[in-house]
Amino acid sequence: MIIAMLKAQWTTLVRDRVALFLVFLLPIIFFSVFAIIFGGSGSDSGGREPAATRVAVLDLDQSKTARSMADSLADMTAVNVLSASELLAPAADDKAADAADPILPSEDDVVRLVRNNTVDAAVIFPDGLESTLANFSGDRPAIKVVYDSANPLAQNMLSGVLQGAAFTAVPDVLVERGLEQFENFGGPFSQQQSAAVEQIKNLLQQSDTGSDTGSDSADNTQAASGTDLSMSNGLVKIDTVSAREALKKDAPKSKKSESAGVIAYYAASVAVMFLMFSMAGSASALLEYQENGTLERMISGQMSISQLLTSHWVFFVLTGVAQLVVMFLFAVLAFGVDLSQPPVLVGTMVMSIVTAMASASFIIMLATLCRSRKQLESISTTVILIMSAFGGSMIPRPFLPSFVRETSKLTFNGWALDGFLKVLWYYDPDSSIFATLSVHILVILLMAAAFFAIAQWRVRRWAIA
């Protein structure tokens, strides 16, 4: 009897393709998605490793110490060192045109690189770094680590690495500083002693250039780096500076506004995901009307199927925009998200509108591709969750592996979240918000148009078979 029941249930399952998909394929798809995202973080193969932290280096000291420390950073696999001067070459060239000698970019220029997400962090080696190395007095110049609070791990990592690099990258300089102190207190070296010192220094220089122990120890130091972000007690003094706060010269630094920016991103990412879910719910009504004849009745009058679909699309867009507005309003009122700057407000609204348009088109397309409500429910849930994982609704985009970030360019929500990120987080007051978002807006609108065109083509079968 039990076997007969089991057989009946198995036959039922096997004959229900949707149920089969839900039972067997859906978990595999989800597993694969999360394996790609999270597994990629610990893997170093196949281009699935987390994106290397892009660090701009500005060397105002122009010293061997600064160069050695920069080299130590460059040796790390998790760090991609870029020259601030090269990144800012056009701007620097403009300034240099009027000057007799080429000039280095300003600290503000470098901070802006972090602020507008050209790089993830920046290290500024101050003038006088080498001459004050191992000087533990309070007035020594500090290395500045400029970080983006959307990616707070970078500041911890870089601070630790720089301290480690200071110990290992320039041992000859450290010996020289120690011997200088020795001479100050014990009197000058004899000729023989001086010759021995020179020999030791040459040996240290050779071992420095002939080995890669710097990167190893740097990696070790990275692992050991603590939470003391302003390391004034180390071999070098390090100040960590939030790029967001650094550009607000007159405004006091505020942890609240820092976190509010992150919250704004989360508001957008969650809103975009639920935008799709709620629209999928509404779109199932479209299939219900098709199934129960309401749709046929509606188009048997003066309304065409195309108009009917358009009316649903408009409704979805309006409710979608309202949904996003409510989400951002809540973020403003409850979490102090700052949308008071007109360009940020306009940018947020524009992104909300185009995102709602694309979302409406996408979900309506899905509905017209499905044959039943049940099919739409299962397929839309799967697709939305996968797109949200890739697009950055579940894990902030800065932490997504590069492979996932690239793949998300195939999804409208990936572009949407990237656009929201640029408005809410990386907005640069010196550039036009529309110039910043133009590519995103264009791509999202093109996707929306393509989805809607497919939907219009597919829906014809509801009007006439």
Next chain:
Amino acid sequence: MTQPLIAESLKRHFGDHVALESASLELRPAELLALLGPNGAGKTTFIRSIAGRLRTDAGSITIQGIPQKPGGHPEVARHLGVIPQEIALYETLTACENLKLFGTLFGLPRADTEDRTRWALEWTGLEDRSSEPVKNFSGGMKRRLNIACGVLHRPTVILLDEPTVGVDPQSRERIWEMLERLRQDGAAILLTTHQLDEAQQVADRIVIIDHGKTIAAGTFDELLNQSIGTQRQVVMTLAETPVKIPQGFDDLGERQIGLRVSDVARELSAALQVMNDSGLVVNDVSINSPNLQAVFLHYTGRELRE
């Protein structure tokens, strides 16, 4: 004279399956025409073709003299009212809101929509419930409203699919009264139904289709004459199972025998005399008039179609 609806020799195949082979009908002014057929005979395909929702492989459809085209014709849409079997309403909207919505979708001016909404509420007997969401309505109320939403634009040709399925006798009675009023106002109604007793009672003419073909058309009496004839069937229940069935009688089993008669008064007394002469005791006698069900089974056979 232009008939409200003429469908001629419609053909439609779905792959290897022939849904319509040669389906034809003619709907006359202010007529109620019943379209009958077993399940799978092609009724729905036929109706959907007339409504413009299905392409036909061959044949022609004209509504008030205007050729219908696949996807619908705007002029035809003014004359055509389609009422599906399913309750095609917005459940969360009130009766009034549903009527106004569909009035607008049919292109009625606002003032006319208001007038027609009032008319429809009175016509369906839902005036007192006009502000309630449809989801609170009984099956009969929903079905009345379902019909009303399809005739707001005063169509002259109405396609009705199973208008009384699943409703109680009171609502059924009301629905037939509603349809009669439409007919009196000049609308021609084509309805599909499996309620053969109702079809016999209300339909002016009947069309029977099977296997995608129109196999019979005419008034009930015409179909009767063309098929089983007008004879009544006398059924006698005997006290015991007869050893031999008297000549001229049919063995109906379970101690029942039957006889077809044209003149009941004369032939019944003669039949009872035969029973008496044969020594058979008759416990009960019933006289059955020929009905549409018998005619329908005559044309379409008794085998199950599903």
